[in-house]
Amino acid sequence: MKVLLVTADGFEDSELLCPMYRLKEEGFEVDITAPEWGQVKGKKGYVVSANLSFDEVEPSAFDALYLPGGKAPDKLKYSAEVQKIVQAFDRDKRPMAAICHGPLILAKAGVLSGRKATCYWRVAEDIKAAGAIYENVPVVIDGNLVTSREPADIPFFMKEFVSMLKRAQQGE
């Protein structure tokens, strides 16, 4: 399984690192894409390497999408390239996971209308405005979509995301 992680400078460090390590623990590959190829820096100072710029991404080469939070999603939600990537994953019902501010990207890509989701409490109104049915719980699942509120939800979030990926891997 190959997972595409979409981010930019200002990501929430634990929301990028912990799920990335968890996915790798399962033997899944994780490619990081950012506005430009190369180093991307988190709010707390962790640095990761993006191996793809947005224009190099071929969505069909990946099995799932992951959108960590932090300050990155506020910038990325207006990117037409990112919106196209998200729409491509959703069209094929491939698993998509987003946490904290990450669901803002789903909202602006227009894939939340009429769907259950959660996010960081400060941006709940934004996802509701995009048509989401907001729930204030650690993890929400709606079809191919897994969303959570904040770093403390990571245990619930990754349990569901990994489980969804394993089902997809088995062709269920």
Next chain:
Amino acid sequence: MKVLLVTADGFEDSELLCPMYRLKEEGFEVDITAPEWGQVKGKKGYVVSANLSFDEVEPSAFDALYLPGGKAPDKLKYSAEVQKIVQAFDRDKRPMAAICHGPLILAKAGVLSGRKATCYWRVAEDIKAAGAIYENVPVVIDGNLVTSREPADIPFFMKEFVSMLKRAQQGE
């Protein structure tokens, strides 16, 4: 299963957070102990809450021990209270995991003699001096002991630590 996480100010943030979230994902409880009860701060600025001071720890109340790295282990390795805690876990062969600088605590507690282990490369000589058989690989298992070198090893580390805990839970 209850896991005791031993740390102090200056912990390596991802080495505390990612394994903690991973253990919670499995439904395991994680108690954090530090020199004093209350807030403990990582190198990168993450804050966690220690619910036990070292003198309040009753090792027999826990099924496993976890020692993250960072600057904390360099201070903690000289703590007689921490050394006693480690020795209690090792005496009963309960699972113990340590990463990066964490194995320094095992070294000073005298539980590494003649055992295979790994750690951050800069402190490899320290664990060898304590009698460890050092191996420069992502994860090393020796009986009840799991050790790794650095944050990038977390996927390998947690796979083995979680697997060991599940076996212990089943009474194997």
